[in-house]
Amino acid sequence: MNATTQTIATQPDASTTLTGAEVLMKVLVDQGVEVVFGYPGGAVLPIYDALFQQDRIRHILVRHEQAAVHAAEAYARSTGRVGVVLVTSGPGATNAVTGLLDALMDSVPVVCLTGQVPVSLIGNDAFQEADTTGITRPATKYNYLVKRPEELAPVVNEAFEIARSGRPGPVVVDLPKNITVGPAPYAPPSRTPRASYQPRTEPDRKAVARAVAAMKSAKRPLFYVGGGVINAGKEACADLTRLIHMTGFPCTATLMGLGAFPGSDKQFLGMLGMHGTYEANLATHDCDVLIALGSRFDDRVTGRVDAFSPHSFKIHADIDPSQINKIIRVDVPIVGDAGRIIAMMIEEWEAQTAKPDTKALETWWSRIKAWKALDCLRFTQDKSADAIIKPQQAIKRIYELAVETGRETFVSTEVGQHQMWAAQFFKFESPNHWLTSGGLGTMGYGLPAAVGAQVAHPDALVIDISGEASALMNIQELGTIAQYRLPVKIFLINNHYMGMVRQWQELLHGSRYSESYSDALPDFVKLADSFHAKGFRATKMSELDDTIRAALEHDGAAVIDICVAEGENCFPMIPSGAAHNEMILGPEQEEKGAEITDEGKMLV
Ligand SMILES: Cc1ncc(C[n+]2csc(CCOP(=O)(O)OP(=O)(O)O)c2C)c(N)n1
Secondary structure (H helix, E strand, O other), rough: OOOOOOOOOOOOOOOOOEHHHHHHHHHHHHHHOOEEEEEEHHHHHHHHHHHHHHOOOEEEEEOOOHHHHHHHHHHHHHHHEEEEEEOOOHHHHHHHHHHHHHHHHOOOOEEEEEEOOOHHHHOOOOOOOOOOOHHHHHHHOEEEEEOOOOOOOOOHHHHHHHOOOOOOOOEEEEHHHHHHOEEOOOOOOOOOOOOOOOHHHOOHHHHHHEEEEEEOOOOOOOEEEEEEHHHHHHHHHHHHHHHHHHOOEEEOOOOOOOOOOOOOOOEEEEEEEOOHHHHHHHHHOOOOOEEEEOOOOHHHHHOOHHOOOOOOOEEEEEEOOHEEEEOOOEEEEOOOOOOHHHHHHHHHHHOOOOOOHHHHHHHHHHHHHHHHHOOOOOOOOOOOOOOEHHHHHHHHHHHHHHHOOOOOOOEEEEEOHHHHHHHOOOOOOOOOOOEEEEEEOOOOOOHHHHHHHEEEOOOEEEEEEHHHHHHHHHHHHHHHHOOOOOOOEEEEEEEOOOHHHHHHHHHHOOOOOOEEOOOOOOOOOHHHHHHHHHHHHHHHHHHHHHHHHHHOOOOOEEEEEEEOOOOOOOOOEOOOOOOOOOEEEHHHHHHHHHOOOOHHOOOO
8 A cells, every 4th residue: 555645634724834844843742752763864954953953752863774764663563652763865765675674574663754855856866866655665554755735744643543553564754855844734643544544453253253163163273373463462462361371272473473472381382483393383284273363374484385284274363354365275364453353252262152172172282292392492512611602502591591680671683593593492471572573584683673672661671682694784783872872782693604594505505605604704892892882702601601691780782792603503494395294303304405395495
């Protein structure tokens, strides 16, 4: 859904003599905006001037526009509010595109205000002109070009509404300079919803009743929850926990759904998908009723689509009707807000008198327990003092020692093996604390995401789990961290390799490690120092715990270079193109890689 020009009715107030930039400030305040992540330039100078002359909205100056969007995304995901970005025209806007697409794929509400050349110059190849609405159209939920002053306030208000309602996502508002410099009428937020955009939030009770009837007659049920439940809010997650406890069913989650249901709950089987647990994937394969809530059957989850959960009756609840039957055919589609659907499922579960088959459920759980007993996340760590640190050990200890601090903890990640290990070894007990780039898999996400989370939660512990290669993608944000004295802890799981790429090359390309080794890494301790942060390093087992502890206790920003075994691979793993019951559990089974088909290689 897109529009570059909008005609919106307003009641201009003749008595106002505000500039467009001043109107923008008022509208942002009306929308409850407290923080804007941005980077200035010619086209947004009037807005920066208006920011300077007010004290309601705080501006965080990032070092790159991509980082502004990731920071705003993490601010949004960790607070449940809309993240706001302000960038200049041309290169400012194009630098933001990766972040916008990242937010679109992970359904994160962001409003991105972009500067634009004056309307009279649009189309003239003016200095720093870019067709921002054209470029961002496929990367946003919606976008606008404001062409007339009276459109400004209603458009910005509507942008917030669209970003946060239905399936959340990023909205761009392109603001030509003549609009922000010249006079513009102010308009308060309107209560009238937009006629062409009215997401359906209230589910069909009949569909929910059918779903619950299937759940009651299930012999091998499984809940499969995604980020949609987290987007539906804390209450939706609390209700989900209630529902799962009421039913006694097992639950798995997507990468984005971690935290929707408590990670340490005994009904939780861990994440499913390519690097999910053995028990979650086998349960997905063998279940007879699959209850998908706010999850979208991403290829990292389904593996081979024709072999995905082949024997199950499928229930799919999603706020976005276009997701239903898009990838996997389902038996009961339910369109609506995940929170409302879960609440209605609870009511129906209580109202329907049929009793679940507890005997069958017991048998199902004993099969699951047998899969669990395999302990698919095990790894062998030599515990002697001089031993090389395994990356899994590093991440496991970061998690355990962070828990020991007793502090509320937010975790962001970059993309790669470390991300998957973090998803496997961290347990998220509540929603909104796990910040990772799922859909787009954007290296360079974690560091600015940590900035956004720490700005939103100044007293919390904010940790970025990072690979050394990903960290270098937005390392300049150490400057932002220094400027605002954000005490984030950046743990580098340093294997010298683009580890995930190396793993695939091993599996798919005969261990020909083409361009996946970084030979000239910076000295991260000195790098930290030059950005006014504290640098730490651990190179062997005897140093690991003390280094992590010291970094967690340090009251400022820290970069912790943990030098780990270079050749370790991330298991378990469903080779691309394989089914859930064809998992590779460890290196001893890796030669199975030879069986990966050309079609499978395509899916990597
Ligand atoms: C912007 C971007 N470019 C390329 C990739 C492809 N890619 C996925 S994982 C990865 C390697 C990541 O290496 P590192 O950050 O060191 O993490 P590790 O896998 O070693 O834990 C690459 C290059 C990507 N996801 N994002």
